[in-house]
Every structure is written in structure tokens, then in C-alpha cells.
Amino acid sequence: MNSPIAKIVSLTVLLMSVGSYAFAGAPIAPEIDANTGVAAVALLGGGLLVLQTRRRKSDRESK
């Protein structure tokens, strides 16, 4: 992983995923439910990674 953005986004995904396990024993919070958070955080992290790979179409065609 080269760019700091990708590093930190990935790290955030990892930490929040682990965090949701640490909170798994806590009472379920009605608004943000940690037990169902892994998929949500992965979706957000993955979506942001897709946004980070934005490029002009011509960049691919010229490769």
C-alpha cells in the first residue's frame, strides 16, 4: 500500500472491525449496532477505496 490515504482507510477498516468485536458483549446500542457494524464499515472502506482509484478513461487506454 503506497498512499497514506489507502493505508489509513485500510487501518480504520481493520481497527473498527476489531473494535466491533471488543464491543460485542456490550448492550446493543439502538442507533449504531456494533454487532452488525463489520459489513457496514467494510462497505464504507471499500467504497472509499474505489473513489480513491478515480482516473481519466484515457489513462487506462494509454497503458
Place this chain on the structure above:
Amino acid sequence: MLAFILALEAIVVSVSVDGAALASKPGMITRFVGDYGAWIVKGLIGFAALSAIFVLLAHRSGLALLADELASTTLRAKWFALHLAAIALFGVLSYAFYADSSGRFPPDLIAIAWIGAALGAVSTAALAVAPWHIWDRLVRGAHRLIVSAFAASALACFAGAMSWNLWGPTSRLTFTLVRFILGFFVADIVVQPSAMRIGTHRFAVVISEQCSGLEGAALILTFGLFWLVLCRKDLRFPQAIALVPAGVAILFLLNAVRIAALVLIGHAGAREIATRGFHSQAGWIAFNCVAFAFAIASRHLPWFTVAPRHHAVEFAAAPYLAPFLTILAAGMISRASSGIFEWPYGLRVLAALVALWFFRKRFGAVDWRTGWLGPATGVAVFLLWIGFDRVSVNAMPSALATAAPDLRNSWIALRVIGAVLTVPVAEELAFRGFLLRRMVSADFENVPWRRFTLLALVASSVLFGLMHGERWLAGTLAGLCYAGASLRTGRLGEAIAAHATTNALIAISVVGFGHWSLW
């Protein structure tokens, strides 16, 4: 390995130590630890994380030099042994401090020894990783950043502690907003402000403090600030700062909409959907929508960004990640619209098929072929998977067992198609096709399919494992095996075949032998 051991120690300590156990114990220091210990630990973790991020962002070149120096330094065994001794002492003292109520030793004396052991464990771990002169140079070189990180984490802790005072007013504001929204849809609203109860004569909810919208607001505030810092070079300031309060306000309003929708769903007769699926998913769906909107607005609206605009753009990672992400999104929607049982599972299959079809012309670099290694790896992973699981014959979920045969068979067929076809393709594209190669190089499309680094292999497999909930360890090992099959042959098709074989065997085990806990 050392990082893994330290992380494991931190998780064990955070799970096993509970400040509430100190409430009934005497002693000034003991009471202080009981009242403020959790905030101090949170502050220290925040301080360490912020320091690391600040130093990483601002001192990359200096950090690279230090990293080179550290690479030539081996683990310092003497300090590591002292660390293990300190952590063992900390474990014993934790038991005496939190769990032992015999009163043999004065609690304050144990508290002082416990704090000393904790400080000893942290400092010996630091010295096991790097000699004193490297830490000294790091602190001297980045002391301003470290002071800033300390101030920021202390402020965050103070704000966190103070935020408890906001629960009451914000839940009352949310109550008022829900009442206002419900007024558009229901004529006879049942309102009991003293109990914070609101709803209709058929279905009502209590808006507890955790429903106030503060959790979502804190989450989007954290995300927004991080995003502004990370993308600061492309953003137009001060305009971009406006996105933060806008995001917080929108998510706060969406929380009221969520509660009103929950009441309306329950009022319509779908009590189970309201209280189970929708209740646990809607908050995350709202957060993700606002966070994505925040990110897209900050990067694409000219008022917020200085980055040049291109009319014909594409996203290099989209073909690899979109099938997996659409499965996740469809899963959140299908769970939100389910009660105990996720009947609309087919939505996930459909979403993945649509995404794969949409990007079908951009998979030119993917070698879909497979030989014997893929299926053989799949069988090995299946054996590993059931080895980790206490597989037993479980009853079919009651909702499925009591359903009409056609409906039951259709659901099982879709579940098998998902497990054997769409999930392996989507997950292997995401984790082995994209993430593993992206961690090797930013130009992941030109990374040869056999090339990898140890960090990329392990990190992508751990993330894959985390997606499997309680089975995270088996999932991580499975990820390593699938990656091995792909890297050995240079064909993603081997990993897909391995994954599909594992899932097919699991499906046979479930449907044929009644091991329903595997699904």
C-alpha cells in the same frame, strides 16, 4: 509477531478489566481508577494513534530513515523477557485489583503496584522494539506533533466525558422531531414525554438516550474530520469545513426519520421487521449514505475541491470491488427488511450478478482458469473450517421449516447459488484480485498475479477473516490458503475454484446432513 502479541494483550486486558468492579472498594486511588480509569486508557490509546498518524503524515521521510534503522535492529530479547514478566505481574495484580474481594491487601497498595506494572509493561515493550536513543530521537524530532496529539486526545476525552450531559437534551430533541415527522403520517399519535414513549395505538417505542442520535453524530464527526485531513491537498478551505456540521445535522435528522419509520413499520403490522432487522441496520445504512455523500461532495463539487475535473472518468478498483460491495449493500438492505429470518437473501445474489455483468468487459486481466490445486485447496479449507467449528446437527431455522415447500426450496436454491457462485467470485476479486495486489503497489493493475509481500498477504487475509464474524480465525486461514492457490499458479480462477469448493461442501453439509449452524 510482536505487534500481534501486543495487540492480543491489549484486547485481553480491555475485555477482562471492568472498572465497575471497583465501585464497592475503599481507597482514594482505587476510586480514582474506577471513575476515570477507562477515560485515561481511552485517552492514551487515542494519543498513541494520533501521534502515529501525525508523525506518519508529517514526517514520512524521517520515519523512513528510522524504519531502515529499525529493520537492522533485531528484537531485544532481554527487554522482551522483562515485558512478558511485567505483563504477567500485571495480570496477577489485575485479578487482585478487580476480582479479589477478600480484602487481604489494601486496595490502594494493589492499585499503585498495578499502575507500576502497567507502566513497566508499556516501557519494556517499547524498549524491546527499539533502543532508547531511537525513541529519544523520535520524540525530539516530532515533539510539537506529540504535544498536539496529547492535547487533541485529552480534549477528545474531556468532550467524550462531557457528552454524557448531552444525552438528555438530544434525546428530547429527537423525541420532538419524531413526533413532528409522525404527524404527517398518523393522526392519533400516542405520546408520553415523561417516559419518552412515542408511537401509535398499535405500536410504540421508547426513545432511550442511546437513540438520541449522538452516536451517529460522533461517528460522522470523526469520519468527516479524518477525511478533511486526509484529502486536505485537494480541498478548498474554509468551504470544505462546512461539510462537517452539514453531515452531523443530516445524520441527526436521519436518526429521527429512522425512529419514525420504525414506528410506521411496526404500526403497519411488521413488528418483527421493525424491532429486529430495521432496528439494527437502519443506523448504519444512514451513516454510510451520509459518509459516501460527504466523500463524493468533497471530491467532486467544484465549491469544495481544487482538483481538476474530468468528464470521462472511471474507477480502477470498481470491477474488482463492486460485486463484493453490492453484496454487502444488498445484505444490509435485505436484513433491514427482515425479521428473525432473512427471506430476501436472493437480493444479494441478484446484486452480485448485476455488478459482474455490468463490469464484464473489464475483467480482461483475470485468468479464470483452474486446475486441480483450486478444488484440492477448497477441500482442505473445508476440513479446516469444520475442524474449527463444533459441527453438530441443528434444526432447520423454524421460519424456513414451517414455510411452504416451494418457498423453502427456492430460498435454499438461492442460498446455494450465492454460496457457490456469486460469493466466491465477488470475494476473490475483492480480496485476492484487488486488496492483496493493491497493498503491493498503488498501480495494482500492473502487479503480476504471482507477486506479493508478506504484509499484503497477511493483512488481506486478516481482513477477509474479519468478514466472517465469530469464525474470523478460520476465515483468516482460509484467506491465506486461497491466496496461496492464486499466487502459486498466477491464476485468480484457482482461488475462486477453491472458495467455491469449500462453500459447496459446506452447503452439502448443511442441506444434506443438517449442520445448519454452518450457515
